[in-house]
Amino acid sequence: MDTQSIIEALDREINRLKQARAILETLPNSEPTKRGPGRPKSSTVTAAPKKRIMSAEARARIAAAQKKRWAAQGKSKA
Template identity: 45%
Template sequence: MQIKQMIAAIDQEIVRLEEVKRLLGGTGKGKPGPKPKAVTSQKRVLSPEARARIVAAQKKRWAAVKRSK
């Protein structure tokens, strides 16, 4: 093979590999691949005031159930 033919073959291979990369979600033109999911590892924390309101509301519900029996 001559050098020009070798370079042409390498260029064709590069084009093919870029197309594969694009299809698999890499950067490039066309449809993007699937987006990574956001990871939420932290738990939510209630403030003491919010927790007290929830406890009071639940006690009120329990009292209403006891009254209805």
Template identity: 55%
Template sequence: MNTNEILSAIDGEIAKLQEVRSLLTGYSDPTGTPKRGRGRPKKTVSAHPVKRVLSEDAKARIAAAQKKRWAAQKKATK
């Protein structure tokens, strides 16, 4: 075995060991930079929030239910 073959074998072993080390430690590359930073990920901002729209019938049902609750509360206080 000459010196070049020995060096290429050592380089191959080093590459394998670095890959195993990165898998065990959770790092993506052998330089040691982490995949993700610490803490909560940044919030993504949508282009514009979607406005929720109620139908007129739904608004009327909600208003009637609220009036019913107000009447019950008023009756309970008397």
């Protein structure tokens, strides 16, 4: 391809883009909404999530299970 044909192709592309821009400028203010990945942000300020409170029974069960795992691990090492 010679230089002159490349320049002509570029000029055609520039004219095409100018026409597209002119069409877009004539449209009413219809700006596209800016969207990103993920859940949209809320316009209202939300409170911090509540902490989960574990019952005494649940804590005791977890502690007992952990002690059982520690005892089993101690036996396997000995």
